[in-house]
Amino acid sequence: MRILIANDDGIYSPGLHALGEVARDFADVRLVAPDVEQSSMGHAITHSRPLTVRHTPIAGFEAYRVNGTPADCVALGANGWDEVDLVLSGINLGPNLGNGMWHSGTLAAAKQAALLGLRGIAFSTPTGSGEPDFIRLRPWVQRVLELLIPETDLCLINVNLPPEPKGLCWTRQSVRHYDGRVVPGRDPMGREHFWITVAPLEDVEEGTDRWAVEQGLVSITPLRLDLTDLEALERAQAERPV
Numbered sequence: 001m002r003i004l005i006a007n008d009d010g011i012y013s014p015g016l017h018a019l020g021e022v023a024r025d026f027a028d029v030r031l032v033a034p035d036v037e038q039s040s041m042g043h044a045i046t047h048s049r050p051l052t053v054r055h056t057p058i059a060g061f062e063a064y065r066v067n068g069t070p071a072d073c074v075a076l077g078a079n080g081w082d083e084v085d086l087v088l089s090g091i092n093l094g095p096n097l098g099n100g101m102w103h104s105g106t107l108a109a110a111k112q113a114a115l116l117g118l119r120g121i122a123f124s125t126p127t128g129s130g131e132p133d134f135i136r137l138r139p140w141v142q143r144v145l146e147l148l149i150p151e152t153d154l155c156l157i158n159v160n161l162p163p164e165p166k167g168l169c170w171t172r173q174s175v176r177h178y179d180g181r182v183v184p185g186r187d188p189m190g191r192e193h194f195w196i197t198v199a200p201l202e203d204v205e206e207g208t209d210r211w212a213v214e215q216g217l218v219s220i221t222p223l224r225l226d227l228t229d230l231e232a233l234e235r236a237q238a239e240r241p242v
Contacts, residue, residue, distance in 0.1 A: 001027035004081060004113075005088045006073040008038045008105030011056055011065040015091035018134035019123060020061050022141045023088055026149060031063035032077030034070060039094075041105040043112070044069045051076065070109035078116055086149065087113030090123030091141070093132065095160050097124075097210045097219070098174035098200075107158055107223075114156040114225055121148060125161040126213070132163065140165045140218055148220070160209055160219040169217040174208035176200045 003023045007016045011033040023029045035054070046068045053076055056065045064080075066073045070089065078084050089109035096104040110120030123141065125132045144159055147168070158173075183195045204211045212219035 001085045002081065002083060003027045003029050003086045003088055004074065004077045004084045005029060005031050005033075006070055006077065006109040007033050007090055007092065008041060008070045008109065009093050010034050010037045011058070011063060013093065014131060014134060015093055015123075015125070017059055017061070018138065019088055019091045019141065022138055022145065024061075025142065026145055027085065029061060030077065030081055031058065031061050032073045032080075033063070033065060034073060035065040035067050038069050038105050040103045041069045041108065042103045043071050043108040044105075045075070046072050053080070070105040071112040074109050074112040074120075075116070078113070078118065084118060087118050087120045088123065089120065090159075091132070091134070091137070091161070092122070092124035093127050095124050095126045095213065096122065096158060097160055097213060098176055098208070101158060101173060101223075110156055110158070111223075111225065119152070119155050121145075121157045121159060123159045123161065126163060128163070136164065137161050140168075143168065144218060144220065154222050156223045156225065158209070158219075158221045158223055160213050160221075162213045162216050162218065164216060165218050166216045167218070169212040169215075169219055171209045171212045171219045171221045172207060173221055173223075174205060174210040176202045176204075176210075 020029050051068045053064050056063045089106050092106040101107050107122045110122040113120030179199045181197045209219040209221050
């Protein structure tokens, strides 16, 4: 079995190495990650310039760094390594919950795998004042992989690990509105700049990914690439035939 691992935090991220350490208990592992941080890049694909891939052996891993996005890394990694069985992404330094999935570069790497006909699993964990305790998280990552690797019908999965897990939980995406306020300020040179805030407006719903992590549970959310609102489509076809 071959597992390709990417991320959006960059080739030197401790989360990438932690995920690789667990994954190589299951299969041959190769790391292909951005040369610099690409957080919140979403599913951006580089098409206006050529990409480079540089061999970067790290801590016993066969590893490569790419001057592109997380989705680029998966595209190039899968192209350069025959018969990849599974793509993992992460472990991201920060959660990817609810609406954060839309702009997550970590999840984009897993989505790119699904678009290529491969399976993709994204891993994330919150960060506080310091680096996550990956030693504490390791057995939980292993439990998730033991659960998901045999489930070949689950092609795209988003996993969020709380800092001190106490169980696993199947969840749905938390969909909440955010304030999206634009807060102006000035830099030390007096130039105007802006921060966009993302404070949620509604309470968390039980059974969602955000709820699970707040309860100390590892959130496992099966996703799909098809964004079609099937109920709305059926209703429109019935009420407004064309």
